[in-house]
Every structure is written in C-alpha cells, then in structure tokens.
C-alpha cells in the first residue's frame with residue numbers, strides 16, 4: 001500500500017519531510033523486527049520507550065517513523081498526538097478493516113471472559129459457523145491453535161490475526177477484551193458487532209488507580225460500539241442486570257441493550273436454578289421462548305456465564321434448540337473448575353481463580369457440595385495488584401479448613417514478601433501454612449486429603465509456567481497434581 005494512502009487513516013498529522021510514493025511493506029512496533037520498507041511506530045512502553053530505537057529501525061530499513069515526540073531521523077517522520085491510537089488506525093487500514101468482514105463479539109468484565117468466549121465458540125460451532133477465538137488461553141482459528149502473550153493482543157497483532165481469520169473463512173470471532181487493552185487503545189478502530197459485559201469486582205488496581213478508573217476503561221468497549229466504519233450492521237450491548245456497573249454501560253452505549261440476570265428483571269433470565277455436585281440445571285427464559293438447560297458446569301457464576309452466552313446467541317439469531325445443545329454438551333474450559341482425576345476418594349480441582357471475587361465464588365461452590373474438609377492451595381501474582389493479597393488470603397481461610405499459601409508467578413518481586421502480604425492481612429487465627437515452592441504445597445495438600453475431602457489448587461488454571469524473575473519455568477498445576485496423586489499409591 002502506498003504511504004499516502006495509508007496515512008489517510010490518521011488525518012491529523014505532521015510530516016518532517018516530503019513523502020515520496022513509497023510503498024509500505026508492513027508496520028512494526030519493535031525496531032528489532034523492522035524489515036525493508038516497513039513503517040516503525042514508536043510506542044512508549046512500561047519498560048522502555050520505542051522512541052529510543054529509531055536509529056535501529058532506520059538501520060533495519062524502515063521507510064518512515066510514526067512518532068509522538070519531535071525526533072531526528074534520516075527518513076520521514078510523521079508526528080501524531082498518540083502513537084497507540086495511530087497504530088490502531090494504521091493497522092486497521094493496512095489489513096483492510098478485517099473486523100468489518102466478520103461478526104465480532106467482544107467480551108469484557110473482571111471474571112468469566114474466557115468461559116463466555118468458549119461457550120460462544122461451542123454455540124456457533126453447533127450452528128455450523130466457522131469460529132475464531134482470541135483470549136487468555138490461546139488464539140484459535142477453527143481447530144488450529146496459536147500461543148499468545150496477552151489476553152488481548154496489541155493493535156498490530158490483533159488486526160493481523162483478524163485478517164488471517166477472514167482469509168481462513170471465519171464467520172464469528174469471539175474475543176476477550178481486557179481493561180488494559182481498552183485503556184491502551186489496542187482495540188481502537190475495531191468494529192464490534194456485540195459487546196458483552198460479565199461483571200466488575202476488584203482486580204488490576206496496580207494499573208488502574210481506582211475501581212472507577214477500571215470501570216471507565218471497561219466502558220470504552222460500550223462507548224466505542226458501533227462508532228466505527230461499517231454502518232450497515234445491527235449491533236447490541238449485552239449486560240449483566242445484576243451488576244451495579246451495568247448502569248454506566250447502559251448510559252454510554254448508543255446501541256440496543258439486551259440484559260441478562262437472575263435477581264433483577266432482565267430480558268434473558270435463569271429461573272428454578274439448581275446447583276448440584278455434578279452440574280447445574282435451570283429454566284432459560286428469553287424473548288424467543290423458554291427452555292430447560294442441564295449443564296455440566298458447576299457454580300452460580302457459571303449460570304451467569306451461560307446467560308451471557310445465551311443472550312449473545314439470541315442477538316445473533318441462533319435458535320434456542322442450538323443454544324441448549326451447545327450449553328449441555330459443554331464439558332468445561334481448560335483450567336476452569338477442572339477435576340484432575342475422576343474416581344478418587346477425594347476430589348482435586350484446578351481453577352484459574354486469581355481475584356478475590358472468583359476465589360470466593362469457586363470456594364462457595366465447593367462448600368455447597370463438599371462432604372468433608374476443604375484444602376486450598378493459593379498465591380498471588382507478583383508485579384500485580386497488591387491490595388488483593390490480604391483479601392484473597394482471608395477468603396481462602398474463611399471457606400477452607402486449611403490453606404497453603406504458595407507462589408503464583410512472583411515475577412520480579414521477592415516471592416516470600418508476596419506471601420507475607422497475604423498472611424499479614426489475615427483477620428483471624430486460623431489453620432494455614434506458607435510453602436514457597438508450589439510443587440511442595442500441592443504435594444502436601446494432596447497427601448493430606450482423605451475420603452470426601454476437596455483440594456482446590458487456585459490461580460494458575462491452564463498456565464504452563466511459573467514465572468520467577470523474568471524467567472518462565474515449565475509448571476502445570478494439573479500435571480503436578482497428577483504426580484502427587486500417583487505418589488500416594
């Protein structure tokens with residue numbers, strides 16, 4: 001694409017040199033990956049500043065620089081107010097607005113995003129639509145999977161991935177949209193057909209200064225809904241009527257709203273809810289009719305996830321019978337309430353609960369069906385919201401009979417300090433121990449379990465690493481749990 005054509009996507013900019021008829025061969029944000037004819041976009045990061053690498057980019061053959069500062073270079077420099085936003089606009093144009101060519105569903109909220117996207121994947125697969133998924137676990141195109149760094153990729157990766165999906169005939173894309181992504185403009189210029197909100201509770205207060213700030217970031221998905229390029233498509237906002245944050249989301253969206261809930265009157269509701277040890281049943285009440293659902297997913301929080309997915313499916317013209325078939329055939333999501341081995345005298349569950357609210361939900365669910373003691377193995381991530389540490393520790397001991405506090409990705413923090421911050425906040429004398437090494441903690445918990453006990457290993461779910469310092473060491477809670485179970489025999 002000619003550079004003049006590409007630059008039409010960022011109308012207000014200044015150039016330091018007259019631009020030739022240069023053909024842009026690609027866009028790059030990492031100077032080390034720049035190739036001949038690429039334009040290099042300088043991003044101010046959290047660790048370093050892309051503006052420091054302009055010379056590297058030049059040496060690697062960059063054709064032009066997009067900068068938000070006055071810089072000197074031997075190639076044209078295009079100055080914009082905000083390079084993050086410019087990147088999103090340029091990438092959307094370079095990849096020819098792929099979000100206009102698929103039905104794009106964005107899911108945001110503190111908990112349940114991954115679960116809702118996989119419920120939707122199942123629903124659209126049952127309805128014989130080719131799907132793509134972008135989220136915490138991986139990126140998926142049909143059945144092909146690709147590793148990811150972030151829950152929501154940066155704008156460049158996102159537009160590239162969406163184009164690949166269009167090329168591979170994907171019709172419905174289900175993607176998680178994190179608050180970081182919304183705040184950093186990773187999804188500007190992306191045209192969502194449906195925006196879904198799960199819930200809001202405390203997380204990420206390291207990044208967002210207050211809960212209001214965090215909500216404001218999440219609300220961008222709703223205020224941006226339908227403000228993009230293709231004006232022809234119907235769009236919907238799907239919101240949780242039982243969550244206070246929904247009031248703001250309804251205000252900021254200009255699109256029709258479909259509500260779901262169990263407590264307050266909503267368009268899509270669950271009635272006669274029964275939460276059992278092996279699954280959940282309820283009557284799904286919707287504007288297009290009512291239908292009984294018998295799901296293998298456990299916990300009240302999963303009723304909410306199923307309602308969010310069902311509301312979204314209804315907005316996408318999927319029949320109730322297909323919704324039922326999909327919800328009932330869903331076995332679960334990797335690392336979410338995953339029972340490690342069936343047929344044991346005790347139960348071992350691996351779950352991705354890494355926020356106070358999710359930990360409480362999952363422990364509440366276990367408490368409802370457990371016959372005996374509950375053991376919990378849990379930690380808190382390093383370089384992340386410190387205020388959730390004492391909250392999670394208190395929740396762990398108030399539901400479990402015994403807690404093992406252990407490492408969960410200490411990253412660049414001193415691992416022991418994180419655990420100290422957890423236990424220092426404990427409000428009552430209680431039964432717990434601190435075991436720094438996660439494998440040792442899992443072994444000890446599993447070795448103590450007796451008939452009818454439940455061991456919950458929380459926080460890492462599907463993750464296959466333990467990050468200590470800057471190094472990710474291979475670690476899978478499910479594999480370690482299996483080894484611990486075997487070592488008892």
Ligand SMILES: CC(=O)N[C@H]1[C@@H](OP(=O)(O)OP(=O)(O)OC[C@H]2O[C@@H](n3ccc(=O)[nH]c3=O)[C@H](O)[C@@H]2O)O[C@H](CO)[C@@H](O)[C@@H]1O[C@H](C)C(=O)N[C@@H](C)C(=O)N[C@H](CCC(=O)O)C(=O)O
Pocket residue numbers: 029030031032042043044045046047048049050051053149150151152153154178179180181
């Ligand atoms: C805080 C944050 O969002 N960081 C993201 C950011 O990294 P960074 O700010 O550290 O980038 P940096 O290293 O300072 O580099 C700045 C710029 O200089 C460039 N550079 C750097 C070196 C060089 O030699 N040449 C060069 O050009 C880099 O390519 C970059 O463009 O940009 C990277 C590339 O896009 C991201 O992978 C990285 O996410 C890190 C891994 C991260 O942990 N992010 C978390 C907090 C996050 O975003 N999480 C949310 C999910 C949260 C949830 O809902 O639970 C997510 O969406 O994943």
Ligand SMILES: Nc1ncnc2c1ncn2[C@@H]1O[C@H](COP(=O)(O)OP(=O)(O)OP(=O)(O)O)[C@@H](O)[C@H]1O
Pocket residue numbers: 109110111112113114115116136151176198199301302304305335336337351352353354357358359361362461
């Ligand atoms: N609707 C919900 N409400 C509260 N807790 C939930 C809900 N759904 C799932 N959980 C809990 O949160 C954990 C994470 O679920 P999930 O991965 O679906 O959320 P997520 O929003 O994608 O998280 P992340 O922000 O890490 O991407 C689950 O393992 C479960 O313990």
Ligand SMILES: N[C@H](CCC[C@H](N)C(=O)O)C(=O)O
Pocket residue numbers: 151354380381382384408409459460463
């Ligand atoms: N998306 C979340 C995942 C947290 C998972 C937990 N295992 C941790 O490392 O804190 C984050 O990056 O904050």
Ligand SMILES: [Mg+2]
Pocket residue numbers: 113114135136137151176
């Ligand atoms: Mg997720």
